[in-house]
Each structure stands twice: as C-alpha cells, then as structure tokens.
Amino acid sequence: MIEVKGLCKRFGANLAVDELSFTVQRGEILGFLGPNGAGKTTTIRILTGFFPPNEGTALVGGRDVLEDIMAVRAMIGYLPESVPLYSEMRVGEYLHFVGRAKGLSSKQAKQEAGRVIEAVGLGPRTGQLIGQLSKGYRQRVGLAQALVSDPPVLILDEPTIGLDPGQIVEIRSLVRSFAGHKTVMLSSHILPEVEATCDRVVIINHGRLAAEVDLRTEAQSGAGLRLVARGPAEELGRLVAAVPGVGSVEPLQPPPGEADAVGFIIQAGEDQAVRGRLAKAVVEAGCELLELAPAATHLEDLFLRVIGSEAAADKEAA
Amino acid sequence: MKALKAIYLRELRAYFLSPIFYVILVVFQVVTGFFYFLHVAGYMERSMMAARNPMAMQVDLQTMLIGPVMLNMAFLMMIIAPILTMRLLAEEKKSGTLELLLSYPVSDTMVVLGKFLAVWTVYALMILLSSSGLGLLFWLTEPHLPAMLTGYLGLMLVGAAFLSVGLLASALTENQIVAATNTFPVLILFWVMGFASFVAPPATGKVLESLSTLTHLEKLNQGLIDTADLAFFVLFTAFFLFTAIRVLEAKRWKV
Structure with missing residues (x-):
C-alpha cells in the first residue's frame, strides 16, 4: 500500500533522508521507529505531499506522490506529532470542516463527524472549544480528524503522547482494530506500545534504514529473564545452568554500585515455573538473590543495539 | 470546490470570532463617519458660495462629495488591509495547521484563494457598513447611482489589490507583525508612485504613474469605467496571489 524506494531529502547541506526504501502491505500495522532527528517526520511529510523528495519515489496505493498528490492525499488520514488544531473552533464544527475540506458534502461531513466522535470517545466534548480541551482530548480530536472520510491509509505520528494510561489502552485497541482493513504507519518512541500494536517494525537512523523486524514471528522467542545475585561468579553460573528448564545463560554487566554482584540473562522459553x-x-546455595525479572523487551533491546552500533560506528569514523 | 468553500467559510468565521476584527470595524466606522461629516460640511459651504455666484463655480455631488469620501475610505483601508491579512497564512504556518490542512486533498491554490475570498468578503462588509452616510444622500438629494456604484467598484478593486499584497506578505513569514509591517510600505509605495510623474522624466513618469493604484482608482472614483483600470487591478491582484501561492509552496520545499 505504501512503497518507498531510494528516497532522499536534503535541507541545505543536511541530508535528512538518505536512500530510504521500505514497503507497507495492505492491512498491515507498521511501527516506524528511530531516534529523534532520524528522518521519521521528513519521510511522513513526503508521503503526505507536504514537500517533494529530492530523489527516489514514494507510492501510496500505487499513486506517485510527485505526480498525483491529490489522489494520495485523498487516501491518507494523518495525525501530525504536534496535533495542530484551530483552537477557536468547536470540536463538532471542526470535524465538520475537516469533512468538507476532504471533499464530502455537508450532509456526509456531518455524518462522518458524528461517526468519528463516537469512535474516539469525544461525545461529551462535541460543543467545546478546541483551545479549552485537555491534552488527551486534543489528541483524540487529532485522531478523529485523521479518521474523517474513512481513509484506507493512516499515518499517525506519536498518537498516544500526553494521554493517561487508560486513554492509551483505548487508543491502542482502536488502532489495533484497524488491522486487516486499514494500512497504518505508526511512528512512536514508546517501544512496548509498538510491540503491542504493530505487526512489523522499520527502524531508521540518520535517514537510512537501520533494521526491519517482523514482530509476528520474532515476538514469540521472548527476551528471557534477568537474574542478579551476590556470590561467587563461577559457582553461580554453573548452578544456574543446571536448573531444569534453563536454556542458555549469558553473563550480564552487574548494575552500578553493586560491583560484587553477578548478573545473567537466562533464556527459559515459555516455562514460567523456572523462575521459582x-x-x-x-538461595539454597547460600547466595543472596538480588533481582529476578523479565529482561528488557526484545524490541527495546534490538532498538538500542541497532542505534548503539551505528553510534559506535560513527564514533570510530570520527 | 467543496474544499475551497470549506476554507472560505472557516476563515470568514474566524474573523467574526476575533476581537481585533470588531475593534478595526468600529475604528473604521468612526473615522469614515468623521470624514463624511467633514466633506458634507465642506460641500455645504461650497454650494452656498456657488448659489451666490453661479458663474464662478459649479458643484457636483460625485466629484466633490461622494468621490472624496470613497477615496478616504480607500486610504484608510490601506492601513487596515495589512491588519486584516497578516494572520491568514502566517498563523497557520506557525501553528502547523497548514501542514494538516495540506494533508487533505487540498491544493495551495485553494488555500490561498479561499483565504483571499474570505478577507475580501470581510472588506466588502466593512465598506457596506460604512455606507450609511452615502445612502442618506438619496433621501436628501439626487446622486447619480451608476456613478456611485462605479465608485464602489473602484473601492472593491483597489481593496483586492491591497489584500493580495497582504496575503503575499503573510505567505513569506511565520510572524504576523512582520507580515503587517512588510505590507504597509508596499501599499503606500504603490499609492504614491504616480506622484513621481511631476519630477521624473516623462517616460519614467508615465510608467510609474500607470503602476500606481491611486491613478487607476481616481477615474473609477469619479464614475468613469476604463478597461485599462479594470485590467490593472485584475492583473495586479492576480500577480500577487499567484506569487503568494508559489511562495507558499517554495517555502516548504527548503524549510
């Protein structure tokens, strides 16, 4: 549904997007990750036709953003990171305007406004001025305007930022409910959220593709357990490896301030009883157990590894 | 077209929700009313002189009262137009709403035209509201209606020219104050440009004179329609609007 090939975007001497290529399948929810300044927003702005790329092509639903931007825009619902809204308008009035701007008739626009207000739970705020809404409700209005006219592609830049935990769960399940019939590109810094919502992840760094992960297959492997204890390192290592159900054991840097502690990352598969x-x-071996917890999630691990190794490479180059 | 209408209506609504607009509206009414009073007083004096000595001078309602009042309105609008237009694009660029608006199937042309038509409507409304004095003349005497309407046409056309300059200035910046302060000198320059014909060499003077908004307004103001004047205002407005659209696009390309 979205096809990006060899995309480049320069701002003066600064190369914001550098030979970026990736695709998003129809009905797929793609996590679009990267550190700040990696070129995520620039890529998104090229896709919505806010500015053209210097090189490369970007297709949405088979239409080129350079040649047929109006058709592309008609297919996209977009929520920008800063959620820019007209603060002097009322919620219902604004969503009606959005429908009209998207080319609906007045009657259709009214229906659509009602539908999206329902979908994001804005019912009681319909008559309120947007400028007086809390951050969470503004965010919902932003999401609602993206949903107006039911576009097949949604591009959401940090959709749950500033929401309380309850609202995050709601929005997440709303996004999740699009799986299969809408193509969603979700840019976020909150990795557990991406893991919970997305089918696949594209990580970019310095405008280049850094990694592509299919969470549907990768997620199953699990991240293992993190164990920190105080005692003789070698003996502990042998002891831990001998526990039934334990797969592999990797040593781990002990946490700062506890230099005499020993840490391990233990892969134990799905067997929950192994923790006990x-x-x-x-404890029976006479050592002190300091910490036993699920290790950092797989995606977080991967993200830091990808970004970290690039940073290290940059340092060497410099 | 629906999108253009949506932008137009939203923008129009935004004016009526803005307190600054009402302040401008009242100031314009009061000052125009004051000018009207002065011109009526002056006209009375002249007509009394003319009654005593009919051979020495003639009085004409259009050129001595209606025209000058409208010319004053146009001059005032030269100061007010930049304040009306400064917000239009600068604000949307600054707050980021432009990015969202342009993610809909909406072109830059539609955005600029929608906003232009909205501010032109507001301008027309301000002129209309301040026309009670001139309307009163129909009760007191017999003004020549077609001449008066031609004067209004001139006001509308010169207004379109002013507003298009303001819109371009608003496209050039994210700062509303900068947009307004850039518009004033340009408008004043185009207004006074024709005065140079008194001192400049004839050829240069002719060019400057025909680029001046005042030169082209004057004939319409006296009730004369000349296609050259109409063409000037249409081309002037189209040029600035077209440039505003291009600037709006180009500014994004190299943010």
Whole structure:
C-alpha cells in the first residue's frame, strides 16, 4: 500500500533522508521507529505531499506522490506529532470542516463527524472549544480528524503522547482494530506500545534504514529473564545452568554500585515455573538473590543495539 | 470546490470570532463617519458660495462629495488591509495547521484563494457598513447611482489589490507583525508612485504613474469605467496571489 524506494531529502547541506526504501502491505500495522532527528517526520511529510523528495519515489496505493498528490492525499488520514488544531473552533464544527475540506458534502461531513466522535470517545466534548480541551482530548480530536472520510491509509505520528494510561489502552485497541482493513504507519518512541500494536517494525537512523523486524514471528522467542545475585561468579553460573528448564545463560554487566554482584540473562522459553526453581536454587546455595525479572523487551533491546552500533560506528569514523 | 468553500467559510468565521476584527470595524466606522461629516460640511459651504455666484463655480455631488469620501475610505483601508491579512497564512504556518490542512486533498491554490475570498468578503462588509452616510444622500438629494456604484467598484478593486499584497506578505513569514509591517510600505509605495510623474522624466513618469493604484482608482472614483483600470487591478491582484501561492509552496520545499 505504501512503497518507498531510494528516497532522499536534503535541507541545505543536511541530508535528512538518505536512500530510504521500505514497503507497507495492505492491512498491515507498521511501527516506524528511530531516534529523534532520524528522518521519521521528513519521510511522513513526503508521503503526505507536504514537500517533494529530492530523489527516489514514494507510492501510496500505487499513486506517485510527485505526480498525483491529490489522489494520495485523498487516501491518507494523518495525525501530525504536534496535533495542530484551530483552537477557536468547536470540536463538532471542526470535524465538520475537516469533512468538507476532504471533499464530502455537508450532509456526509456531518455524518462522518458524528461517526468519528463516537469512535474516539469525544461525545461529551462535541460543543467545546478546541483551545479549552485537555491534552488527551486534543489528541483524540487529532485522531478523529485523521479518521474523517474513512481513509484506507493512516499515518499517525506519536498518537498516544500526553494521554493517561487508560486513554492509551483505548487508543491502542482502536488502532489495533484497524488491522486487516486499514494500512497504518505508526511512528512512536514508546517501544512496548509498538510491540503491542504493530505487526512489523522499520527502524531508521540518520535517514537510512537501520533494521526491519517482523514482530509476528520474532515476538514469540521472548527476551528471557534477568537474574542478579551476590556470590561467587563461577559457582553461580554453573548452578544456574543446571536448573531444569534453563536454556542458555549469558553473563550480564552487574548494575552500578553493586560491583560484587553477578548478573545473567537466562533464556527459559515459555516455562514460567523456572523462575521459582531459579530463586530456590540460588538461595539454597547460600547466595543472596538480588533481582529476578523479565529482561528488557526484545524490541527495546534490538532498538538500542541497532542505534548503539551505528553510534559506535560513527564514533570510530570520527 | 467543496474544499475551497470549506476554507472560505472557516476563515470568514474566524474573523467574526476575533476581537481585533470588531475593534478595526468600529475604528473604521468612526473615522469614515468623521470624514463624511467633514466633506458634507465642506460641500455645504461650497454650494452656498456657488448659489451666490453661479458663474464662478459649479458643484457636483460625485466629484466633490461622494468621490472624496470613497477615496478616504480607500486610504484608510490601506492601513487596515495589512491588519486584516497578516494572520491568514502566517498563523497557520506557525501553528502547523497548514501542514494538516495540506494533508487533505487540498491544493495551495485553494488555500490561498479561499483565504483571499474570505478577507475580501470581510472588506466588502466593512465598506457596506460604512455606507450609511452615502445612502442618506438619496433621501436628501439626487446622486447619480451608476456613478456611485462605479465608485464602489473602484473601492472593491483597489481593496483586492491591497489584500493580495497582504496575503503575499503573510505567505513569506511565520510572524504576523512582520507580515503587517512588510505590507504597509508596499501599499503606500504603490499609492504614491504616480506622484513621481511631476519630477521624473516623462517616460519614467508615465510608467510609474500607470503602476500606481491611486491613478487607476481616481477615474473609477469619479464614475468613469476604463478597461485599462479594470485590467490593472485584475492583473495586479492576480500577480500577487499567484506569487503568494508559489511562495507558499517554495517555502516548504527548503524549510
């Protein structure tokens, strides 16, 4: 549904997007990740036709953003990161305006406004001035305007920023409900959120594609357990590896301030009971168990590894 | 077209929700009313002189009262137009709403035209509201209606020219104050440009004179329609609007 090939965008001497290529399948929810300044927003702005690329092509639904931007825009619902809204308008009035601007008739626009207000739970705020809404409700209005006219492609830049945990869960399940019939490109910094919502992840850094991960297959492997204990390192290592159910054991840097502690990352598969056995084994051996918890999530790990290795490469180059 | 209408209506509504607009409206009414009073007083004096000595001078309602009042309105509008237009694009660029608006199937042309038509409507409304004095003349005497309407046509056309300059200035910046302060000198320059014909060499003077908004307004103001004047205002407005559209596009390309 979205096809980006060899995309380049320069701002003066600064190369914001550098030979970026990726695709998003119809009905797929794609996580679009990268550190700040990686070129995420620039890529998104090229897709919505806010400015053209210097090189490369971007197709949305088979239409080129350079040649047929009006057709592309008609297919996209977009929520920018800063959620820019007209603060002097009322919620219902604004969404009606959005429908009209998207080319609906007045009657259709009214229907659409009602539908999206329902979808994002804005019912009681319909008559309120946008300027007086809380951050969470503004965010919902932003999401609502993207949904007006039911576009097949949604591009959401940090949709849950500034929301409370309850609202985050609601918005997440709303986005999740689009899976299969809408193509969603979700840019976010909140990695657990991406893991919970997205089918696939594209990580970019310095405007280049850094990694592409299919969460549907990768997520199953799990991230393992993190164990920190105080005691003789070698003996602990042997002890832990001998616990039934434990797969592989990797040593881990002990946390700062506890130099005498020893840490491990343990892969134990789906077997939950292994945690109890591990704790028991450590304590029975006369060592102090300091920490036993699920290790950092897989995506977080991957993200930091990808970004970290690039940063290290940059340092060497410099 | 629906999008153009949507932008137009939203913009129009925004004016009526803005307190500054009402302040401008009242100031314009009061000052225009004051000028009207002065011109009526002056006209009375002249007509009394003319009654005593009919051979020495003639009185004409259009050129001595209606025209000058409208010319004063146009001059005032030269100061007010930049304040009306400064917000139009600068604000949307600054707040980022332009980015969202342009993610809909809406072209830059539609955005600029929608906003231009909205501010032109507001301008027309201000002129209309301040016309009670001139309307009163129909009750007191017999003004020549076609001449008066031609004067109004002139006001509308010169207004379109002023507003298009303001819109271009608003497209050039994100700062509303900068947009307004850039518009004033340009408008004043085009207004006084023709005065140079008194001192400049004839050829240069002719060019400057025919670029001046005042020169082209004057004939319409006296009730004369000349296609050259109409063409000037249409081309002037089209040129600035076209440039505003191009600037709006180009500014994004190299943010």
